[in-house]
Amino acid sequence: MARECPCGSGETYEACCGRYIEGGAHAPTAVALMRSRYSAYALKNADYIVATSLKDEKHASIEQAMKESDFYRLEILSHKKGGVLDRKGEVTFKAFYKTFCRTPQGEGVLHERSAFVRKKGRWFYDEENSTIL
Numbered sequence: 001m002a003r004e005c006p007c008g009s010g011e012t013y014e015a016c017c018g019r020y021i022e023g024g025a026h027a028p029t030a031v032a033l034m035r036s037r038y039s040a041y042a043l044k045n046a047d048y049i050v051a052t053s054l055k056d057e058k059h060a061s062i063e064q065a066m067k068e069s070d071f072y073r074l075e076i077l078s079h080k081k082g083g084v085l086d087r088k089g090e091v092t093f094k095a096f097y098k099t100f101c102r103t104p105q106g107e108g109v110l111h112e113r114s115a116f117v118r119k120k121g122r123w124f125y126d127e128e129n130s131t132i133l
């Protein structure tokens with residue numbers, strides 16, 4: 001049976017974020033990239049996080065963060081620009097997780113306004129211009 005996409009779109013993983021995370025396609029919009037990066041966190045795919053970050057991310061530290069937390073729900077609250085012809089975009093979201101290794105343990109929420117830039121037809125996450133809310 002096809003599994004549902006972790007991003008909560010209601011689509012199957014293969015028809016949704018899986019196309020970008022494993023299928024080699026590029027997310028066409030900032031929201032699509034945001035969703036697929038969330039799904040990569042949920043599935044603990046550090047390669048995809050590194051490949052879609054503007055900044056050089058440390059693979060090991062992302063893997064460590066993934067070991068410490070399980071992301072289980074995404075809510076996209078709003079977005080600005082980030083369309084197929086835009087150069088920049090913003091997505092505000094809440095990502096719900098449970099932590100094991102860090103204190104305090106338990107449930108947490110990451111509420112962030114993420115910035116994205118499009119370069120040579122590909123969207124990237126721009127951490128420097130993103131804000132934790």
Ligand SMILES: [Zn+2]
Pocket residue numbers: 005006007008009013016017018035036039
């Ligand atoms: Zn998805």
